[in-house]
Amino acid sequence: MKVAITSTGDNTDAKIDSRFGRCSYFVVYDTESGSTEFIPNPNLESIEGAGPASVQMVASKGVSKVVSGEFGSKVKSIFDQLKIQLIVVNDPSKKISDIIELLNQK
Amino acid sequence: MPVTIREMKIAIASGKGGTGKTMVSANLFYSLQNAGMKVSLVDCDAEEPNAAEFISGSSAGVSLVSQKLPVIDTEKCTFCGKCFEYCNYHAIVFLPPANFIQVVSDLCHDCGACVYACEYDAITEINKELGKVNTMQVNGQCRLIEGRVNVGVYSSVPVVKKAIQSLNCEDIAIYDSPPGISCPFIATVVRADYVVLVTEPTPFGLNDLKLSVATLEQLDKPYGVIVNKAGLGNREVYEWIAQKNIPLLMEIPFDKEIARIYSEGRLLAEVADGYQERFLVLSEKIKQACHE
Ligand code: SF4
Numbered sequence: 410m411k412v413a414i415t416s417t418g419d420n421t422d423a424k425i426d427s428r429f430g431r432c433s434y435f436v437v438y439d440t441e442s443g444s445t446e447f448i449p450n451p452n453l454e455s456i457e458g459a460g461p462a463s464v465q466m467v468a469s470k471g472v473s474k475v476v477s478g479e480f481g482s483k484v485k486s487i488f489d490q491l492k493i494q495l496i497v498v499n500d501p502s503k504k505i506s507d508i509i510e511l512l513n514q515k
Numbered sequence: 516m517p518v519t520i521r522e523m524k525i526a527i528a529s530g531k532g533g534t535g536k537t538m539v540s541a542n543l544f545y546s547l548q549n550a551g552m553k554v555s556l557v558d559c560d561a562e563e564p565n566a567a568e569f570i571s572g573s574s575a576g577v578s579l580v581s582q583k584l585p586v587i588d589t590e591k592c593t594f595c596g597k598c599f600e601y602c603n604y605h606a607i608v609f610l611p612p613a614n615f616i617q618v619v620s621d622l623c624h625d626c627g628a629c630v631y632a633c634e635y636d637a638i639t640e641i642n643k644e645l646g647k648v649n650t651m652q653v654n655g656q657c658r659l660i661e662g663r664v665n666v667g668v669y670s671s672v673p674v675v676k677k678a679i680q681s682l683n684c685e686d687i688a689i690y691d692s693p694p695g696i697s698c699p700f701i702a703t704v705v706r707a708d709y710v711v712l713v714t715e716p717t718p719f720g721l722n723d724l725k726l727s728v729a730t731l732e733q734l735d736k737p738y739g740v741i742v743n744k745a746g747l748g749n750r751e752v753y754e755w756i757a758q759k760n761i762p763l764l765m766e767i768p769f770d771k772e773i774a775r776i777y778s779e780g781r782l783l784a785e786v787a788d789g790y791q792e793r794f795l796v797l798s799e800k801i802k803q804a805c806h807e
């Protein structure tokens with residue numbers, strides 16, 4: 410299973426980015442292989458539409474879950490229709506490695 | 516005092532709500548109207564229009580504002596992706612592996628490119644109502660035009676534009692602008708000849724004022740400042756505008772009586788001595804600034 414996590418940096422020591430559509434990086438973590446892919450958010454500079462464009466981006470990576478600090482209502486409704494599960498982590502001090510650990514416990 | 520203003524569009528704005536911009540707009544409108552001018556007040560604060568609480572008029576028509584919205588029929592769609600490529604506004608979410616394609620209505624700019632792009636007749640357009648523009652006749656030759664966006668509509672810009680377009684060459688138009696500095700604010704002030712920024716002499720007021728000024732500088736619009744609730748807070752706003760050479764157009768004191776008049780939906784210019792004259796002086800200053 411693949412999971413997308415919003416990240417402030419391009420390595421697993423970076424902290425989670427609380428803004429879904431305007432995060433710095435998306436991390437695509439594969440729970441089977443343990444691999445991580447860091448993708449700079451191409452929509453960071455968009456004036457509007459960063460949310461849905463980011464949904465487009467992570468969904469096209471084939472993820473089944475997305476971890477971030479917050480999701481707007483528009484974004485939520487598209488993810489719902491795509492049957493992608495959203496996990497809200499309200500702790501900005503969490504590192505990507507912490508979240509990967511949490512995902513592996515489940 | 517002779518007031519001989521012809522054709523002038525004034526936007527009254529502030530960085531946040533509640534600073535008194537509607538009070539200024541409504542009083543300026545009232546004073547000019549009372550002085551025999553042909554003036555219109557356009558309430559562009561379409562999310563929360565409230566100028567009508569201060570000005571009464573008789574209804575002179577309502578027009579609906581709508582937008583065309585493309586809808587994709589997933590039965591006909593072959594997932595060729597052409598519409599997705601054509602859309603410049605990220606308004607189409609397109610995920611062929613999930614058999615998913617959808618227009619995100621809040622982002623759609625009604626440009627029609629996707630309809631043009633689709634070769635499979637899978638996209639049709641429906642009308643989506645965004646809001647309305649109410650026109651009220653005030654004292655014969657003056658009008659209050661109110662833009663009101665529907666609840667849940669993402670952007671009030673189309674309603675603001677329609678409200679402003681509903682004017683037909685009144686001599687003076689006053690735009691009660693949306694608060695903030697985002698698209699609805701910009702859509703309002705770009706259509707004005709002069710912008711009046713209403714602020715409070717507090718650190719928050721100064722902070723918002725700086726943001727508004729930065730935006731207006733980019734747009735290259737002439738502007739000046741009214742300090743409302745003068746006497747409250749500190750001198751920082753005054754020092755900053757003096758240093759920036761921004762004209763201080765007027766001060767309205769922080770006063771219980773003024774607050775009471777406002778909360779009762781009445782106008783200073785109507786009930787408080789000297790205020791009609793003060794608002795006419797304000798309009799003179801703006802006129803001069805416009806002609807500089
Ligand atoms: S009408 Fe224009 S903005 Fe709207 S979805 Fe189609 S291409 Fe995108």
Ligand code: SF4
Nearest residue numbers: 592593595596598633
């Ligand atoms: S262009 Fe038409 S057929 Fe192609 S993906 Fe868009 S809606 Fe479907």
